[in-house]
Amino acid sequence: MNIKTRKIVGQVIFLLLAFYLDGLMKWAFLNNMNTGDFMILPQIMLMAIVLLTMRIDDRRQLLTYGIVFGLVYDSYYYGIIGLYTVLLPLIMVGIDHFKFLFVKANIGYELSIYFLALTFLQSGIYVLERLLQQTSTNVFDFITYVLGPTLLWNMVVFFILYIPLANLSDWLVKYRRESK
Amino acid sequence: MQKFFSNKKLIILMVILIVTFGLLAVTVNIRDNKETPPAVQQVGNDVVSIVGGVFAYPTNAVKNASSEFSDLYNTYTENKHLKARIDELAQNQAKLKVVQDENKKLKQELKLNGTLTDYSTINASVLSRSPSSWQSYLTINRGTASGLKKNMPVMSGKGLIGRIIEVDKVSSKVELISTNNELNDKFASEILDDNNNAVTGVVSRYDSSSGKLVMENVNSTKGIKKGQRIITSGLGGRTPRGLYIGKVYGIKKDNYGMTNSVYITPAAELRNFTVVTVIKSSVSGGQ
Numbered sequence: 298m299n300i301k302t303r304k305i306v307g308q309v310i311f312l313l314l315a316f317y318l319d320g321l322m323k324w325a326f327l328n329n330m331n332t333g334d335f336m337i338l339p340q341i342m343l344m345a346i347v348l349l350t351m352r353i354d355d356r357r358q359l360l361t362y363g364i365v366f367g368l369v370y371d372s373y374y375y376g377i378i379g380l381y382t383v384l385l386p387l388i389m390v391g392i393d394h395f396k397f398l399f400v401k402a403n404i405g406y407e408l409s410i411y412f413l414a415l416t417f418l419q420s421g422i423y424v425l426e427r428l429l430q431q432t433s434t435n436v437f438d439f440i441t442y443v444l445g446p447t448l449l450w451n452m453v454v455f456f457i458l459y460i461p462l463a464n465l466s467d468w469l470v471k472y473r474r475e476s477k
Numbered sequence: 478m479q480k481f482f483s484n485k486k487l488i489i490l491m492v493i494l495i496v497t498f499g500l501l502a503v504t505v506n507i508r509d510n511k512e513t514p515p516a517v518q519q520v521g522n523d524v525v526s527i528v529g530g531v532f533a534y535p536t537n538a539v540k541n542a543s544s545e546f547s548d549l550y551n552t553y554t555e556n557k558h559l560k561a562r563i564d565e566l567a568q569n570q571a572k573l574k575v576v577q578d579e580n581k582k583l584k585q586e587l588k589l590n591g592t593l594t595d596y597s598t599i600n601a602s603v604l605s606r607s608p609s610s611w612q613s614y615l616t617i618n619r620g621t622a623s624g625l626k627k628n629m630p631v632m633s634g635k636g637l638i639g640r641i642i643e644v645d646k647v648s649s650k651v652e653l654i655s656t657n658n659e660l661n662d663k664f665a666s667e668i669l670d671d672n673n674n675a676v677t678g679v680v681s682r683y684d685s686s687s688g689k690l691v692m693e694n695v696n697s698t699k700g701i702k703k704g705q706r707i708i709t710s711g712l713g714g715r716t717p718r719g720l721y722i723g724k725v726y727g728i729k730k731d732n733y734g735m736t737n738s739v740y741i742t743p744a745a746e747l748r749n750f751t752v753v754t755v756i757k758s759s760v761s762g763g764q
Contacts, residue, residue, distance in 0.1 A: 317605070318532075368521075376508055376650055
């Protein structure tokens with residue numbers, strides 16, 4: 298196995314771990330079912346995806362990741378295909394398109410990009426589910442009880458996990474410098 | 478027209494829109510109308526859930542350990558309370574045994590093969606909960622291979638928690654009773670009161686701000702008191718009779734003063750369990 302394939306396997310495992318962590322986090326810690334109307338949705342996989350997108354330059358590879366993981370996410374967690382499958386690749390292409398603006402990725406930039414991506418993703422899901430009548434929540438309830446707490450929680454977690462995750466994704470992507 | 482087709486970005490956008498809505502519409506329809514999802518999706522979900530088990534078991538172990546730790550605090554008061562009840566329990570158990578035997582014999586005499594109260598159970602452990610706002614799903618590690626079917630009711634240790642909404646070969650999704658999906662959260666139920674006149678209704682809503690289940694279409698509110706128990710009535714056809722839902726919390730009139738709703742404190746605490754029980758009804762009326 299050459300180094301490129303090995304790095305790609307590493308990236309896929311990283312994304313898979315983040316994928317499972319989403320469900321387990323929700324199940325183990327944020328399972329506030331019986332009381333309270335705040336809804337916190339852990340989005341660790343989106344973190345991994347944003348960090349990797351900031352570092353990978355190959356747009357075709359990005360699209361493949363987006364579509365494959367979007368499909369798995371939709372099928373396993375939502376039971377409806379077409380939410381993450383479409384929104385994730387869109388987010389990734391969007392980030393890829395504008396990342397030339399940033400000279401060097403640092404925590405400030407990446408935090409704000411993650412914030413925008415998360416807002417876009419959650420609002421997109423809300424709009425699509427609302428159109429298909431999967432939910433009857435109104436916009437203000439969505440912003441107060443779902444979007445707000447989700448953004449807050451995920452921002453804090455992103456801040457805490459930034460250094461290890463960013464170093465890991467640096468290591469998982471940047472192989473060209475050593476090999477050349 | 479020429480110009481339109483030469484604009485590549487516009488076409489891509491159009492294709493994305495069509496694909497999105499096509500996929501969504503098809504999958505929602507399949508979920509609502511078919512017994513099982515398409516084979517590809519089943520295989521995918523199964524593979525993901527089997528691998529997910531590797532992460533789920535340690536998580537469940539930690540969860541169990543932490544809940545045991547918090548149980549330790551309550552042990553003394555609980556023990557006192559339980560001691561008071563234990564004599565009563567032994568007596569009731571003996572009585573139950575006799576009555577069950579008698580019931581079995583009487584059923585044989587009448588040649589009744591299955592009644593609404595007959596069911597068998599399958600245990601399954603929880604793999605994850607979906608990180609989504611409106612699909613309150615749990616993924617469990619049993620599927621059609623263990624005889625599960627769509628729409629079977631699911632209990633945790635204490636009471637009813639939901640219904641199966643999607644079955645794959647070795648995994649399935651449970652929709653929790655606290656969902657606000659209009660199609661799937663209704664259970665025909667009845668209130669057990671002291672003098673045997675059953676009050677029936679439908680548990681049809683979850684009030685998320687107070688954490689109570691709401692039972693509507695109640696035929697009369699006479700004699701309903703706080704603390705009375707509510708069970709499934711088996712009249713819906715898909716759920717057997719006698720599954721424990723919760724206790725009466727109070728009665729409220731709706732905004733127009735027309736109908737009464739009974740608020741129920743759910744028996745199942747949807748936080749501290751890692752194993753669920755799927756109920757297989759012997760009388761299948763819903764087919």
